Amino acid sequence: MAARRPSKTPLVTTTSFADLGVPGRLVAALEQAGISTPFPIQAATLPDSLAGRDVLGRGRTGSGKTYAFALPVLARLSAATSPRLPGRPRSLILAPTRELATQIEATIAPLATALSLRTLTIFGGVSARPQVGALRAGVDILIACPGRLADHVSTGHAILDAVEVTVLDEADHMADLGFLPVVRRLLDKTPPRSQRLLFSATLDAGVDVLVRRYLSNPVTHSVDSAMSPVAAMTHHVLRVRHDDRLPVLIDLTAAPGRTLVFTRTKRGAKKLTSQLVASGVPAVELHGNLAQNARTRNLAAFSAGDARTLVATDIAARGIHVDDVALVIHADPPAEHKAYLHRSGRTARAGASGTVVTLMTDDQVTDVRDLTRQAGINPTITRLGPGDPLLTELAPGERRFVTPPVATTAPHHGRGHSATRRPDPRTATGGSTASAARGRGSESRRASAAGTTSAPRGAAAFSSGTRVGSRRGQR
Structure with a gap:
């Protein structure tokens, strides 16, 4: 040949x-x-x-x-x-x-x-x-x-x-x-x-x-080289305490615009989606444990803007093309640099700009440093906690929450309906800023998809304690 x-x-x-x-x-x-x-x-x-x-x-x-x-x-x-x-x-x-x-x-x-x-x-x-x-x-x-x-x-x-x-x-x-x-x-x-x-x-x-x-x-x-970063994509690593990961995620995903959040495991995606919905963030999940009709329905809700946030495993790193994803969050750093680049490639598509955020705990510092170096990325690294002003810079706009659905997994035996959970007070900051439209657009989309997932009983926090090199339960 x-x-x-x-x-x-x-x-x-x-x-x-x-x-x-x-x-x-x-x-x-x-x-x-x-x-x-x-x-x-x-x-x-x-x-x-x-x-x-x-x-x-x-x-x-x-x-x-x-x-x-x-x-x-x-x-x-x-x-x-x-x-x-x-x-x-x-x-x-x-x-x-x-x-x-x-x-x-x-x-x-x-x-x-x-x-x-x-x-x-x-x-x-x-x-x-x-x-x-x-x-x-x-x-x-x-x-x-x-x-x-x-x-x-x-x-x-x-x-x-x-x-x-x-x-x-x-x-x-x-x-x-x-x-x-x-x-x-x-x-x-x-x-x-x-x-x-x-x-x-x-x-x-x-x-x-x-x-x-x-x-x-x-x-x-x-x-382009498949391994080269996109010029219009900015990369940030947020060094957070383990207990602050969820409040920080709630803050970022409650902003206007579409956000795609990646977890390492299917259980982690399901659990995190439940946590976001319970906190008032319209979110849906995408992973290999879902039936095809549920995968199609959830992806359609995300594409249409009914759910602002999609929580996914690496099944979405190469499998979906949704316009106007302004923010990609690695809630769990991926196992390898190629996965980091493919996940991150869900934003800054077709000439648009985008932001990539990786959450890193103290025990992941070495792995994340190696990961970004192999990916050819020189991210801005910031240690922060809930309420930090940088979160509003990364995801501009007023934080909006919807009333989470009432839990129906157990009978009430004659009692009134359950009280709905309210957003974490550390993250429900509102805070419209002058940069509210930068990179994310004005958004007043419906949140009817907020009730599409329910919290699993006894599920551990999303991918708790996982190291970057682990591949178990990936999709």
Whole structure:
């Protein structure tokens, strides 16, 4: 196989989609969606991918990779004369998580509709019967997680011999999750001469195996190093007493705007969500213990602004794309620097600015110092407690609390309803400031999602005492 040809991608571009070769109907559909200027990864890859070349696109999360692979898929299928056959998708997009697959489909669907193309999303955790029916009806663009698609292939409900173009999105994350064996089995069932596009934040050994085995003379385009920080992202480490972690989190998450909080464990995410809701902060959780309908509902509440805060494990570090996340909080420092960068990449996306806060207790100082050094981050480190003015600088705006739901887990035996808990007096400071709108926007969103989680009995405080290097219960 010939060596991959690297491409040096410009940091900015004024090229239009039409200049890059995107068909007129697609350009019109993009403009209808308010998208007129390509991001660097799109400007770099589209000329080659639209020409039918195999492409390896490397860029940080949030760099615009979805349109970079969606547009050539849509352009190719709309121009082709091949029919839509039962059970035989014409293109395949593989994604590592259900949330990412759903969001890819949401991005592609309006454009596909404009071109009279049919899309379908397939993943586990839901009934397979509707998926089988949709496959039988014929699909142009299949967006799938590897495990459930492999099930449909094994039962004969999905046949991949008509796939004209295959996309692997977040390939390095698929490698991290152990999906590469099933991905290889799926790729082996696609036509060997079909076009293949692989997008990845990093090119680790497992991903490189895929590139060498399945991409034919690929063109490589890189935008930013996956390990380099985003210029518009500011990093802070708050050194706090263990007992002050929750009050500090309540203060930060009660500010306007969307906040994404990461914990190490699923139990920790559930417990912290319950604590925030009980303190009057509308919050929802996202982790592997939730049923798919709950994951979808909670992510939708966060995306719509019904819940200002999403508490998640690393399942959300690479699996969700939500606009306007102003603040990312590492309530538990992650296990490795790559996870830190991917978690942090949920903010400062698509040219926006953002703030990243890591909570660090005294026993985590050495680990956090090593973590940030390996990530290439030079954060501002501050020792503080509840009520510190820096908290209002990091998360500007008036702190707003809603009445938490009344607990219903035990009968009251004739007594009146339980008294609702009020916010911690150390954190309910109000405090509108002159910088209230900086980076977070004006927000007066509904808080109807506040009652979507209940406190587990006897659950320990979120990830209490965990060291940075531990990976137990991560997702």
